[in-house]
Amino acid sequence: METLNFFDKVYEVAKQIPYGKVTSYGAIAKYLGASRSARMVGYAMNGSVGKDVPAHRVVNRKGLLTGKHHFDGTNLMQQLLESEGIEVKDNQIQNFEKVFWDPSKAI
DNA sequence: CTCTTGACTGAGG
DNA sequence: GCCTCAGCCAAGA
Numbered sequence: 001m002e003t004l005n006f007f008d009k010v011y012e013v014a015k016q017i018p019y020g021k022v023t024s025y026g027a028i029a030k031y032l033g034a035s036r037s038a039r040m041v042g043y044a045m046n047g048s049v050g051k052d053v054p055a056h057r058v059v060n061r062k063g064l065l066t067g068k069h070h071f072d073g074t075n076l077m078q079q080l081l082e083s084e085g086i087e088v089k090d091n092q093i094q095n096f097e098k099v100f101w102d103p104s105k106a107i
Numbered sequence: 108c109t110c111t112t113g114a115c116t117g118a119g120g
Numbered sequence: 121g122c123c124t125c126a127g128c129c130a131a132g133a
Contacts, residue, residue, distance in 0.1 A: 024115085024116095025114070025115055025116085026115065026116060026117095029115080029116095035116085036115095036116085037115090038114095038115040038116060039113060039114080039115045039116085040113095040115090041114080041115080042113075042114030042115065043112095043113065043114070043115095044114090045114055046113095046114075048114095055114080058114075059114085060114075060115060060116085061115075061116065061117095065114090066114055066115085067114030068114085069114080070114055071114095
């Protein structure tokens, strides 16, 4: 995996997020062995567009849609999540523990 | 090379 | 449980 950059690794993990599930930046970072670089995960998502990466399934540890402003600047992110059966209210994922997907356990 | 920015997280009050 | 502070690390100017 050394051939892949940090960003690419993040994309690889994000792509494996199952439908109707979400995960946190920290979970991905931890799986990559860079638990201290959770911010980089989100930062990497800036280039997620065009890379088939479901960035809308990645939220912070609170289940809050902190990155919704980076999508369309509107409630697009919430709409996408709700379309997958994920209940979202006021930029926050409901039943976060139920829809949470841990990459370290799934991969 | 140095400084700033940021889709974060954990610890402390 | 919420708010605030500090640490972390990569990319861009």
